[in-house]
Amino acid sequence: MIATELLEKYGALSKSFNKSETIFEEGKSPTHYYQILSGEVKMNNFNDDGREFIQGFFNKGQSFGEPPLFLNRVYPANAIAVEDTELLCISKDNFMKLLSENPSVSLKIIENLAQRLHYKSVMAAEISTHEPEHRVLRLIDYSITYFNFKEDKNGHRIDLTRQQIGDLTGLRVETVIRAIKSLEKKGTLKIINRKVYR
Amino acid sequence: MIATELLEKYGALSKSFNKSETIFEEGKSPTHYYQILSGEVKMNNFNDDGREFIQGFFNKGQSFGEPPLFLNRVYPANAIAVEDTELLCISKDNFMKLLSENPSVSLKIIENLAQRLHYKSVMAAEISTHEPEHRVLRLIDYSITYFNFKEDKNGHRIDLTRQQIGDLTGLRVETVIRAIKSLEKKGTLKIINRKVYR
DNA sequence: CTTAATTTATGACTGAAATCATAAGGGTAA
């Protein structure tokens, strides 16, 4: 996260997106650096059958879509506002200028990329070699530290639908539902009022 | 890649590893920044059944294992020399000092992490939602630009065994063999002398 | 040079997750 004032000093402008609106599309060239002022964004892909894969969710204060900016490559995924969202946008040129004139910001970017790379490494190994229950549980545990799900007396409330968990782990809804049921039976997690707690 | 002289200025030392020797293990805390002088390194995970997943290969000039260094986290995977390898190693503290005193190096690190994140994004979507043939072909195409496989009159020679392709895409050897056979039948790639060309 | 291990290969069989079908509860938009 880069300080709002610093971004504004380099000409950042805020832009609003309605729920479900597309921010950028897979295959397009990046033009801006984006940071979330409010709302939530997801990055995803669709295969030929229209099946979705969710690369990740991004919340207030987080940036997204930088890698292609640094590589002069096209976006490998779409970015979509999952609720009404306000973004701070700064053009690629201005962003690069900001970076070169403010070395301490680089470290923030590095930490951010490192964190996302870490998540991807963990999930890649999970998706490739583990059975559904393991994958679902690992995603849940990771999301507890990664997103900040609130904790109450029942534990952490996992604010993801079964469908979203499926799209994050490469599983079908029905499989996720059955996996969660089975994990509950084993006492690994709780289902209260259809919501998952851990 | 950071210039050898610069690394040495900050106390980097070279270290040799024999083929199959472990450089670091999953779950351990990072202590050094590593850059390859010669040889090849792979990062991998094993699931409970001993099934391997290869996170990636790293060659001369490349660094690996930085994310946990920046996050104060443990390694999410193992690093193993796939052939006799010589590394340039610099302690975490010295590396951080180098970074803060040489801002231009940060951009190199950022580009490196961005590239790896890009690869992971592409492969995650592939592994999650596409059938074997698609996954194998995508890995091959990505590896052509990512590694530098040499090109001759038959095309790019894919220097990966069927087993390695399987471990990179989360498929079993037999499935990879059949997928490659099928892709050859369709004329998508060539098999000459058991080697894959594209 | 011989032996052992790895790699590619193919066929038969199995099983786990995907698919299909259906339904009820909950939220929300008109």
Next chain:
DNA sequence: TTACCCTTATGATTTCAGTCATAAATTAAG
């Protein structure tokens, strides 16, 4: 308030990749 869609749910069926078995070709090791 109603109608519609999303979410959770469950059972039956199918399918495709995994598994198992076996073998030849090639490479690496002793």
